[in-house]
Amino acid sequence: MLFNSINFAIFLPIIFFLYWFVINKNLKLQNILLLVSSYFFYACWDWRFLFLLFFSTFLDYFTGIKMQESSNQKSKQFWFWLSIIINLGFLGVFKYYDFFAISFAEALSNFGIKVNPLTLNIILPVGISFYTFHGLSYVIDIYKEKIKPEKNFVEYAVFVSFFPLLVAGPIERATHLLPQIKVKREFNYSKVVDGMRQILWGLFKKIVIADSCANFANEIFKNQHDYSGSTLILGALFFSFQIYGDFSGYSDIALGTARLFGIDLLKNFAFPYFSRDIAEFWRRWHISLSSWFKDYLYVPLGGSEGGTLKRIRNTFIIFIVSGFWHGANWTFIIWGLLNAFYILPLIIYKKNRTNLDIVAKGKKLPSLQEIFSISITFILTVFAWIFFRSESVGLAMDYIFEIFSISTFTIPYFSGIGTSLPVIFFVLLFFTIEWIGRENEFAIQKIGLQWKRVFRWGFYSFLVITIYYFSFNSSNQQFIYFQF
Numbered sequence: 001m002l003f004n005s006i007n008f009a010i011f012l013p014i015i016f017f018l019y020w021f022v023i024n025k026n027l028k029l030q031n032i033l034l035l036v037s038s039y040f041f042y043a044c045w046d047w048r049f050l051f052l053l054f055f056s057t058f059l060d061y062f063t064g065i066k067m068q069e070s071s072n073q074k075s076k077q078f079w080f081w082l083s084i085i086i087n088l089g090f091l092g093v094f095k096y097y098d099f100f101a102i103s104f105a106e107a108l109s110n111f112g113i114k115v116n117p118l119t120l121n122i123i124l125p126v127g128i129s130f131y132t133f134h135g136l137s138y139v140i141d142i143y144k145e146k147i148k149p150e151k152n153f154v155e156y157a158v159f160v161s162f163f164p165l166l167v168a169g170p171i172e173r174a175t176h177l178l179p180q181i182k183v184k185r186e187f188n189y190s191k192v193v194d195g196m197r198q199i200l201w202g203l204f205k206k207i208v209i210a211d212s213c214a215n216f217a218n219e220i221f222k223n224q225h226d227y228s229g230s231t232l233i234l235g236a237l238f239f240s241f242q243i244y245g246d247f248s249g250y251s252d253i254a255l256g257t258a259r260l261f262g263i264d265l266l267k268n269f270a271f272p273y274f275s276r277d278i279a280e281f282w283r284r285w286h287i288s289l290s291s292w293f294k295d296y297l298y299v300p301l302g303g304s305e306g307g308t309l310k311r312i313r314n315t316f317i318i319f320i321v322s323g324f325w326h327g328a329n330w331t332f333i334i335w336g337l338l339n340a341f342y343i344l345p346l347i348i349y350k351k352n353r354t355n356l357d358i359v360a361k362g363k364k365l366p367s368l369q370e371i372f373s374i375s376i377t378f379i380l381t382v383f384a385w386i387f388f389r390s391e392s393v394g395l396a397m398d399y400i401f402e403i404f405s406i407s408t409f410t411i412p413y414f415s416g417i418g419t420s421l422p423v424i425f426f427v428l429l430f431f432t433i434e435w436i437g438r439e440n441e442f443a444i445q446k447i448g449l450q451w452k453r454v455f456r457w458g459f460y461s462f463l464v465i466t467i468y469y470f471s472f473n474s475s476n477q478q479f480i481y482f483q484f
Contacts, residue, residue, distance in 0.1 A: 001044035002478065003253045004206050004471070011041070016260055020187050027184045031154050034261070038163035042127070045167070049125040056090065057160045059083055060135035064142045064149035080143045084136065091132050094124055099328030127167035129325060133292060134160050138174045140296055147174055155181050162263070164254040168247070168481040170268040170288035177265070185262030194445065195259030201444045202252030204463050206479070208470045209430050210245030212423040213238040220414055221389055224399050229408030232399055238420075239389045240382045241427050244273060246480045247286070252442055271438045273381075273431070274359050276373035278342040279352035281381060289325070293318050311347055316340045326388070331396055335387040342380050358439050426466070 001007050015037045023029040043050050063083040070076035101117040108115050138159075141147045150156040159178050165171075220227060220235030227235070251268035258265045272284035282290050301314045316337070323336020346352040359374065360366040366374065383400075390396035402408075437443035444463075448456040 001041050003250065003257075004203060007044065011037075012257065012260075019261060024187065028154075030185070031158050031181060034158050034162060035154055038158070038161040038166055041163040042161065042166055045126050046123070052090065052125055052128070053131060053161060056087065056131060056135055057157050058153075059086055060139050060160075061150070061153055061156045064139060065151065067139075067142050068149050076143070080139060083139045087132050087136055087139075091128060093120070094122060094128060096324075096328045103330075130169050130171055131160050131166065133171045133289075137171075137292065137296060141174060150174070150178060152182075162258070164257040165265055168250050168254070168479055169286075170251060170254065170266045171292050172266055172288070177263070180263050188262065191259055191262065195256040197444060198252050198256030198259065198442050200256075200460065200463055200467075201442055202249045202254075202256060203467050205245040205249030205252060205430070207467050208245075208426055210242045210249055212470060213242040213245065213427070216414070216416065216420050216423070217242050217389070219416060221399075223414075224395065224402070227402075227414055228410045228412065229403045229405050230410050230412040231414050232403050233408065234412045234414075236382050236386050236389075236399075236403075240273075240378075240385050243385065243388070243480055245430070250479045250481065255442075267441065271358075271434055271443075273378055274374055274435065274438055275377050276355045276359060276370060277346060277351070277377055278339060278380065279346050280355040281377055282339070282343070283356075289322070293322060297321060308348060312344065315343060315347060319343075329391075330393050331387045331390050334393060334396075335384050338384045338387065342384070361439065 001011060015033065019030055019033055023033060039050055039053075042053060060083055063079045066079040067076050070079065098119045098121065101119055105115045105117040138147075138156075142149050150159070155178065158181050159172065159174060162172075162177070162181075217235055217238035220231060220238065224232060224235070248269040255265050255267070266288045268286060268288050270284040270287065272281050275281035275284055298314055298318050301317060302310055303314065304311050319336040319340035320333060321336075322339075323332040323334070326332045326335075343352060346354075355373075359370055386399055387393070387396045390399060433447065434443045437445060437447055440446050448459050451459075
């Protein structure tokens with residue numbers, strides 16, 4: 001079930017009504033409703049993988065309790081590693097087995113050895129990377145005695161499978177979400193209105209910006225050998241707007257939907273395209289994943305302790321694993337490596353924590369220096385996105401070579417370029433609104449609150465009408481991060 005579908009538009013009000021106006025006085029029933037609705041939400045994609053979700057949930061729930069009950073460290077380690085190995089094993093089989101099998105066969109072919117690899121060709125369960133990481137962080141925190149295991153299975157299962165975050169995050173922590181699930185939630189009108197406002201902005205990002213840009217990005221990337229370097233630059237820009245609108249739009253809808261039920265999820269985006277360096281970009285892009293890798297991989301590796309060389313090593317490991325997490329393709333690994341090289345000078349000169357505050361905070365416009373820094377960071381990010389979007393490293397290199405050819409100095413053209421002009425206008429409008437609202441949790445959180453009601457509702461109506469119009473003129477594409 002997609003957030004931008006009619007089915008979800010019917011599903012959400014029904015669950016909301018039952019939750020607040022039928023069983024609102026019974027926390028246990030509310031949590032059961034959230035669990036059942038989450039499993040139904042997931043089953044709408046493919047009911048067969050419900051068994052995998054349930055098994056993963058029960059495994060971590062059971063091993064967490066067994067770790068606490070262990071009488072010695074050896075027993076505790078057994079249950080800990082059992083959970084880790086099985087979780088990563090499922091992730092490896094479903095997501096990476098074919099990649100390793102094919103890569104191994106290709107490596108042998110370079111030595112004249114021909115092998116026909118045995119591939120599984122199985123469907124990747126949607127959201128498996130996200131709910132697996134939920135469970136891993138929970139088990140690791142119990143092992144390190146940061147938290148105690150949850151004894152109520154329903155409450156733990158809601159933490160893992162809460163439908164707003166189930167298939168594409170944010171990646172939650174037990175320390176943040178479980179306490180909210182365990183306590184009675186009170187209906188808060190202001191919180192519900194704020195949630196609806198964030199859902200509205202998320203739908204605008206997804207349908208008006210992401211899906212519209214996707215049509216042009218797909219056209220250009222799929223037929224890249226037919227187009228000039230200038231057109232390929234335009235294609236890379238369209239994809240950059242697509243992936244930001246798509247994923248941050250999903251996150252806004254997820255956070256807004258959770259807020260309707262009195263639950264606050266971790267913030268996942270903080271206006272990353274206004275970043276002044278790559279380190280700041282990664283503090284603002286997919287925040288829940290970046291912080292997960294920091295806490296559960298970077299810090300255990302030694303973090304920033306032990307000198308510059310060790311920090312560089314740990315950083316490269318983080319970005320390689322991050323690239324690999326996104327998909328079983330060398331393009332993602334190179335994308336991760338590129339970002340590691342981008343951040344390398346900042347680490348060497350200890351400038352990676354220079355830009356911690358919001359750009360041009362309290363000001364209407366950035367300085368010339370900030371404009372330059374934002375522009376350079378954005379260009380580097382767009383360049384890296386080429387590998388992320390390309391189907392193979394070879395196609396990505398062909399794409400880049402054409403960009404650096406003489407054809408870049410021509411006027412961009414592709415079939416449908418005329419229809420892209422309204423989309424470009426809305427992209428510019430979108431980033432203007434994002435800039436205005438960059439100091440808030442989401443762009444339109446406070447925009448219009450001080451206006452007269454007629455203007456405020458006029459603004460909301462404009463967004464609704466625009467979403468409605470573009471929904472009939474877009475391909476209603478699935479969210480990009482469903483594949484991860």
